[in-house]
Amino acid sequence: METGRTGNLSTASNTPAAASRSPIKRRVSFGTIQIPELSKRLITEILETARISSGKYVRLFEERFAELLGVKEAVALSSGTDADILALSVLHDFGAKQGDEVIVPALSFVATGNAVVHAGFKPVFVDIDRKTLNIDVHQIESAITEKTRAIMPVHLMGKPADMDGVNAIAKRYGLAVVEDAAEAHGARYKGKPVGTLGDLGAFSLYVAHIITTGEGGIVVTGNEAYAQILRSLRSHGRACKCKECTLNTTSGFCAKRFKSEDGGDIRFVFERLGYSSKMNELEAAIGLGNLECYREILDKRRNNLLHALKRFERFRPYLATIQEEPWEEIGPHAIPIVVQEGASFTRSELGHYLEQEGIETRTLFASMPTQCAGFAYLGHRSGQFPNAEYIGRHGLHIGVHQDLGLEEMEYVMERLEKFLEAYQK
Numbered sequence: 001m002e003t004g005r006t007g008n009l010s011t012a013s014n015t016p017a018a019a020s021r022s023p024i025k026r027r028v029s030f031g032t033i034q035i036p037e038l039s040k041r042l043i044t045e046i047l048e049t050a051r052i053s054s055g056k057y058v059r060l061f062e063e064r065f066a067e068l069l070g071v072k073e074a075v076a077l078s079s080g081t082d083a084d085i086l087a088l089s090v091l092h093d094f095g096a097k098q099g100d101e102v103i104v105p106a107l108s109f110v111a112t113g114n115a116v117v118h119a120g121f122k123p124v125f126v127d128i129d130r131k132t133l134n135i136d137v138h139q140i141e142s143a144i145t146e147k148t149r150a151i152m153p154v155h156l157m158g159k160p161a162d163m164d165g166v167n168a169i170a171k172r173y174g175l176a177v178v179e180d181a182a183e184a185h186g187a188r189y190k191g192k193p194v195g196t197l198g199d200l201g202a203f204s205l206y207v208a209h210i211i212t213t214g215e216g217g218i219v220v221t222g223n224e225a226y227a228q229i230l231r232s233l234r235s236h237g238r239a240c241k242c243k244e245c246t247l248n249t250t251s252g253f254c255a256k257r258f259k260s261e262d263g264g265d266i267r268f269v270f271e272r273l274g275y276s277s278k279m280n281e282l283e284a285a286i287g288l289g290n291l292e293c294y295r296e297i298l299d300k301r302r303n304n305l306l307h308a309l310k311r312f313e314r315f316r317p318y319l320a321t322i323q324e325e326p327w328e329e330i331g332p333h334a335i336p337i338v339v340q341e342g343a344s345f346t347r348s349e350l351g352h353y354l355e356q357e358g359i360e361t362r363t364l365f366a367s368m369p370t371q372c373a374g375f376a377y378l379g380h381r382s383g384q385f386p387n388a389e390y391i392g393r394h395g396l397h398i399g400v401h402q403d404l405g406l407e408e409m410e411y412v413m414e415r416l417e418k419f420l421e422a423y424q425k
């Protein structure tokens with residue numbers, strides 16, 4: 001397409017209004033949710049038995065999720081944010097102190113930075129690489145101090161962060177790696193599922209994600225001790241942390257309950273500061289149904305995403321997106337769109353236009369330290385994280401979910417083309 005010409009915005013055939021005259025207007029929503037028959041059947045059964053709080057279906061969901069990722073342990077929680085918080089909180093059992101530091105990318109959904117603070121740590125922000133939208137590993141080492149305990153890479157938009165780079169630095173400095181894989185279900189890095197490449201991996205199960213329980217989160221780890229701590233943390237720091245709680249799954253007797261040193265009830269012995277963050281059975285039922293059609297959902301989303309990314313090339317140099325590299329498979333969360341320096345239109349103009357055309361948009365998050373008020377207390381100055389800040393001002397993302405198909409992807413491409421023809425001077 002011809003994007004470099006000088007347009008005259010006032011001519012009849014070359015106006016925003018003309019750009020809007022699409023023969024068929026489609027709806028390209030950002031997210032969707034599947035409530036498969038299995039979920040409906042389980043929900044009815046759960047409601048009939050009135051055994052709603054965390055029990056056998058939560059455990060089954062954990063087992064299936066762990067199996068899918070080929071990892072030993074999965075601990076289900078009430079949100080992806082809690083998955084980040086609790087995964088980081090595990091470090092307190094291994095000597096990390098309040099106020100110690102965790103390195104995170106400056107650009108992410110704000111939950112990443114919030115989680116670091118809520119887990120009792122100071123977030124130390126590192127700028128991102130604009131091509132990948134992920135943490136720039138070349139800038140990590142200079143952010144490490146005596147107080148650094150962990151690196152928390154985010155696989156933004158399902159694109160794997162440079163995990164070889166992150167893990168090598170973590171090993172050199174004796175740091176933990178906690179992956180924020182909230183948006184990266186199905187993503188693979190050098191053949192391995194994202195979320196299993198560090199010490200702990202945190203996923204969101206929020207409704208717009210590839211595997212969902214409606215609201216929810218889950219942490220995976222290969223380390224059984226970490227999983228036990230997570231089970232304690234999600235339930236107020238209790239001393240009981242069995243994978244399957246006999247009291248919650250049967251009406252039976254728990255032989256372990258009164259085996260504490262002083263014969264007290266271990267359900268009321270609190271070993272550490274905890275949270276209240278359990279998943280319930282109804283949420284697990286939605287998740288179990290979703291796992292049944294996971295492969296189909298993933299294939300559809302990948303098909304949509306790869307089609308869109310291939311077709312995106314022609315919008316250069318005005319719009320940019322991510323690319324899939326030979327060593328990775330992107331977990332198809334959404335399509336990022338970044339308005340580039342040479343464009344003569346703003347993100348708001350593009351976003352407004354797409355919304356009018358039925359294409360739902362979201363901004364591509366923000367530089368947490370300099371564009372999110374909650375982190376102002378850290379005293380960072382605008383300009384310190386130029387790449388994250390650029391995306392915070394110029395980035396959008398749109399849906400690729402399983403209820404969309406190649407026709408919708410083509411519709412988006414055609415609308416973008418029309419927009420550039422009308423708006424690009």
Ligand SMILES: Cc1ncc(COP(=O)(O)O)c(C=O)c1O
Nearest residue numbers: 079080081109111182204205206
């Ligand atoms: C990168 C990232 N981290 C954490 C979260 C938090 O997940 P939740 O909304 O389930 O709390 C999200 C939300 O989607 C996210 O995108």
